[in-house]
Amino acid sequence: MFEVVIGLEVHTQLNTKTKIFCSCATSFGEAPNTNVCPTCLALPGALPVLNEEAVKKAISFGKAVNAKINKKSVFNRKNYFYPDLPKAYQISQFDIPIVEGGELFISVEGQNKRIGITRAHLEEDAGKNIHESEFSKVDLNRAGTPLLEIVSEPELRSSDEAVAYLKKLHSIIRFLDISDANMQEGSFRCDANVSIRPKGDNKLYTRVEIKNLNSFRFIQKAIDYEVKRQSEAWEDGTYEKEVVQETRLFDTTNLVTRSMRGKEEAAEYRYFPDPDLLPVLLEDEMLQAPIAELPDEKKQRFIKDFGVKESDAEILISSLEMSRFFESLVAKNLSPKLCVTWLNTELMGLLKADLSIENSPVSSAKLGDLIGRIEDGTVSNKAAKEVLAFVFENEGVEIDEAIEKLGLKQVSDDGAIEKIIDEILSKNADKVAEYKSGKDKLFGFFVGQAMKEGKGAFNPAKVNEILKAKLG
The missing domain is CATH 1.10.10.410 (Arc Repressor Mutant, subunit A)
Structure with a gap:
């Protein structure tokens, strides 16, 4: 029997208005190569200037995971050929990152577990290569977008634990509002380092890096496939030949990993301090700035202040938008119990396919109006379900208008x-x-x-x- 050893490197784009070392916009979806300048393009004489907002957002994350914030950190040059970074090196942090250590707690099948965080450092994102038939193009709009790379300890023991860790991390990042963490747009993506070892063995064996995973489903499938591939190689005696330190990509069509390139060691990157950037020295007031309420804190407040059941509170903090929706309902002095029922059960029951709470046809204002009409006796619970379904399908219709149209107003005379x-x-x-x-x-x-x-x-x-x- 084998034990799985997984360490994750998460790259999340910080939601600053401008890039990390220049004043170009970070907006997504612009025409190719329009958000660029001499610094992005590495033209001679162009010098980087650090974005203070990116530093503040990195500090917020460090505080959220109980990490050490280094008052002094250094930017380095990481050297190897980047076809999508004109400098042919990346400005990153190596020996002295801004965030060091930290922890995150997950729950899998009712078991709570602490996962250590090794570090979180700032760096610049690369551009994007576009391959079309025999030609390759490059779009440098993304080059220079601020990234926070978050590295876990190799303490995850299954794909379930890995996904739970990533979902918790994604939630913290969204609640801190340091990134939109949009996985489809590449704002939150993951490299998974996977290895196996015989149970009871403490040695770390050859690890394989699976690169650029950007959906929880594919992350789980990629890890499961790689564990299966390595286990089978061990059992049939081909482990040393088949499992080498390399970077692999996940084929989302055939659900297999494929070799991409050999994995470099840190020494091969020839890190050295960037001579164009001074060390980052943090002032005390930057370290003392408060951070937003985190998901676990919000959950406990919902339970304590509104009498919400723990299972319902878990749903309410499942996303930043969900918690904001609930908070806007209870802010109207409506019954918290009714708010939970009509949000978690009734409205969420209607949201299917490509609909989510973010693009729900029924806004918090409309759902609040409906709950108010239940409370004042204008409609019964049964009738309210009909009203909700009607306004869900007819977005422009208001609650009172729907009640009149459907003839569902209760007689209280x-x-x-x-x-x-x-x-x-x-x-x-x-x-x-x-x-x-x-x-x-x-x-x-x-x-x-x-x-x-x-x-x-x-x-x-x-x-x-x-x-x-x-x-x-």
Whole structure:
């Protein structure tokens, strides 16, 4: 039996308005090679100038994971051929990163586990190569975008643990608002270092790096395939030949990893301090700046302040947008219990295919209006589901307009309800007598008859209130 050893390197693009060493925009989707300048293009005489916002965002992350923030850090040149970085080296941090150490806690199958973080350092992103038939093109818009590379300790023991770690990390980064962490656009991508060893053996064997994974699903499948490949090579005696230190890519069509190139050692990068950049010296006020509320803290606050069940709180903090949606609902002084039910169950039940809470056709303002109409008795819970489904399919329609259109407004007029109840009690004098003699269960019969006569439009609370008074 083998034990799996996984270490992850996550590259997340920081959401600064400009690049890390120049004033070019970092906006996504622009025409190729338009967000560039002499610094991006490595023209002679162009010098880098460090973006202070990128430093602040790196500090926020370090504080969030209980890391040591180095008051002094250094930028280095990492040398090897980059076809998509005109300098042919990358400005990165090596021996003195801005963030050192740290920890992150995950839960897999009810088991909690601490995962150590080795470091998080700042660097510049590369451009993008585009291969078309026999030609290759390069778009340098992305070159120089600030990256935070977060390196875990090799303490993950399964693809499930790796995905749990990445989801937790993704959540922290989003709640800190230091990156949009959009995996489809490459703002949050991962390199997985995978090796195996016999159970009980503490030695680290040959690791293989799987490069540029950008979906949780593919990350899991890539790791599982690589573990299977290495295990089979060990068992059939070809491990030393088949498993070499290399970089592999994941083929998302055939769900296999393929060799890309040999993996370099740190010495081969010929790191040395960048002579164009002074060491970064942090001031105390930068280290003392508060950070945003983190997912675990928000979860505990929801449980304590709003009486939310832990399982529901987990759903509410599943994304920054989800938690903001809930917070905007309870800010209207609505019942937290109703807010949880109508957000977690009813609205989320309608969000399918390519819809999420971020692009929901029903905004928090509309859902808040609907919950308010339930609370004031304008609509019943059952009718509210119809209203929600209607406004979900007809985005421009407001809640009150939908209630009127569907004819679902509850009757709360005492006189109208009382008239029907008097007729029911008169027709069922025998049952009234039985109720008064002790057959309490007949109360449900009278409620049912009243609701039936009212064609479901009567406010149940009013029906109960008037019946209790009449049957005294």
